[in-house]
Amino acid sequence: MARASGYLKTGYGQQLVLVETRMQWMLLALLAAALLALPLFASFFLLDLAGQIFLAVIGAVALMLLTGIAGQVSLGHAGLLAAGALVTGILTQEAGAPFWITLPAATIAGALLGLLFGLPSLRLKGLYLGISTLALHFIVVFLGQEYETIRGFSTGISVHPPRIFGWELYDPAAWYYVLLAFDVVVVLFALNLLRSRTGRAWRAVHERDVVAEALGVSVFRAKLSAFVISSALTALAGAVFSYYRGFVSVEAFSLFVTIQYVAMVIIGGLGSILGAILGAIFVTMFPYAIEAALETTGLAAALAGYVFAINYALFGLVMLAFLLFEPDGLAGIWRRLRDYFFLWPFRKTPLAGGE
Template sequence: MRVVTALVAIAALIALPFLASGATLDIANQILLATIGAIALMLLTGFAGQISLGHAGLLAAGAFTAGILAQEIAAPFWIGIPAAALTGALLGVIFGLPSLRLRGIYLAVSTLALHFLVVYVGGEYETRRGFSTGILIDPPVVFGFEFWDPVAWYPVLLVVAVLVWLLARNLLRSRTGRAWAAIHDTEPVAAALGINVARTKLWAFVISSAITAMAGALFAYYRGFVSIEAFSLFVTIQYVAMIIIGGMGSLLGAVLGAAFVTILPHAIEAASGVLPSSGGLAGSIFAMNYAAFGLIMIAFLVFEPGGLVGILRRIGGKRGTR
C-alpha cells in the first residue's frame, strides 16, 4: 500500500501542471514553500526538541538577504540563495547559543528576540532606502528562460522540496539524527552516552536556520518583492501549527501540516463566499483564520496529539487488522 500510495502521489505531482489552473498552481507552490520551512522547524523542534519562535524572522532574514543583494549589487539568484542560507546559518549559531543554558519557555522567548531584531533591521532598510512598498526583485533567468509565473516555478519548488526532504531523512538516519533523538529524550543520559550536547544543539539550530532562510529567499524570488509586512508573528504561529497539526516527530507530518495550514485560509474564504451572509463576513476572514488556527491546534493537542500522521497510522492499523 505504501508503494502504491507513493506512485499515485508522484503521478499526481507530475500531472498537476498540465491539469491545474494558474491559481491552483499558485496554491501548490505556496504548499511547497511552506513544506521546506515546516521540515526545517520539524528538525529543530520535532526531532531535536528545541523550541523556537523565531521562524518568521529567519524567513525574513533569507528574503531580505536575497532582496538586498539583488537591489544593491544586482546579484543573481544563484548567489542570493546560498547567501541567504549562509545568513540563516550564522543567525542559527548566534541564537542557538542560548539553548546551551536555557530550556522551555525561556528558550522560546530568547528565539522570539530573533524575530523582532530581523523585523527591525528589515524595516529600517526599507525606510532608509525609500522602499515603502517593498523591495522589488527581478525574476530569475536560466539559459534565457524567465521564471515569473506559477507554471515555471512549480517544478523548481517541487525539486527543492524533495531535495530538502531527502536531506532531512538522511540526517535523521545519520549519527547527527540519532544524537538529536537522544537529547530530545533526556539530555543527561545523552551526555552520559558520550554525545556532545552543546555541539548537537548548535547543529540543529544551524541546519534548521539555513534551510528556513533558503525558503525565505525562494519566497522572495517567487513573489518578486520583499516586504517586512509579510513576516509577522502570525507566520511563526502558522509554522508551529503545521508541525503540531501534521504530527510532531514526523517528516510526513511536516508535509501534511504545511498542506493543511496553507489550504485552510483558502477553504475558509471559499466557504464564506457561499454563505447567505457572505458580504458581512468579508471583513472577518482574517479573524476567522486566527480562530480556526486556535481551535484546530487545541483540538489536535487534546484529541489527537499525533496529528494527521497519527490519524493515518490508526486508519492503516485498522485496515491491517481486517
C-alpha cells in the same frame, strides 16, 4: 504509541531503507505521477496554492527538525524567513546578484543567525531558547525596516525573477516544477538526516538530554547543529519565497507567520516529516477552505468584515483541539488509519484492563 508492528527486519540495512515495501513504492509512484501531471489540468489559482504549499513545506520541515525532532521551541521562524528574504532582496538591489549567489548567501546568513542566537541558548533549555529566538525575530524585523526606510523601499524591495541561461523563471507551471523539486530535495535531506548519527542524537536530546550526554552524545553539538541546520533551511525557504513573490517586505513576516509554522508542526504531528508536510498542506489551505465554506453557505456577504477574525479564531480552535485531543496530529491519524487497513479484519485491542 501503540501501532501495528510492521515487518520483521532481519538486518540493519533494512532498518535504514526509506521505502520498505512494494506497496509503498507503488503508492509513491502514483503520488509522483499525480504531482507531475497536475499543472496540465490545474488553473492558475490552484498552481499558486500548490506553490504556497511547497514553500510552506520547506519551512515546516525545517521547524520540524528543530522542534519536533530535537525538541527545541523556536519563535523566530518568521524572523529567519525574513532574514533569508532580506538577504536576497538586498543583494539583488545593491549588487545585482543572481540567484546562484543569493540562495547560498541566504542559507549561510541563516546558519550564522542560527549559530549566533543558538549559542546563548545552549546553556538554556526549552522555553528560554524560544524566547531568545523571539528576540531574533524582533531584531531582524527591526533591521529590515531600517534598511527599507533608509533606502526608500517602504513598499518593499523588488526582486527580479531568477535567470538560467537567459531563460527567466516566470511561468507558474515552471515555478511549480522548480518548487516541487526543491521540496523533494529538502524532504529527502531531512529523512536522510534522521537516519544518520545526527538525527539519532537529536531524538536522544529531545527525549532526555542528561541521559543522551551520558550515552556519549554531545548535547552541545546536537542542539547547535539542530539550530544551525534548521535556520539555514528556513532562510533558504525565505529566499525562495522572495523570488516566488517577486518582492520582499518585512511586513509579510509578522509573528503570525511564526505561529502558522508552529501550528503546522503541531497539527501535522510532532516528530514526523510526513507530519510537517501534512501540516503545511492543512495550514496553507485553511483560510481558503474557510472562505469557500463561507461562500457556499452564503454567509460571506454578511460576515465580509469578519473573515479575518473568523479565520484567526477557528485557527486557534483547531490548534487547541489537536493539542488536547490528537497530540500525534495528522500523522498520527494517518498511522492509525493505515494500521486499521493493514490489520483488517483484525482489530487492535488493548490488553486486559484497558479501556
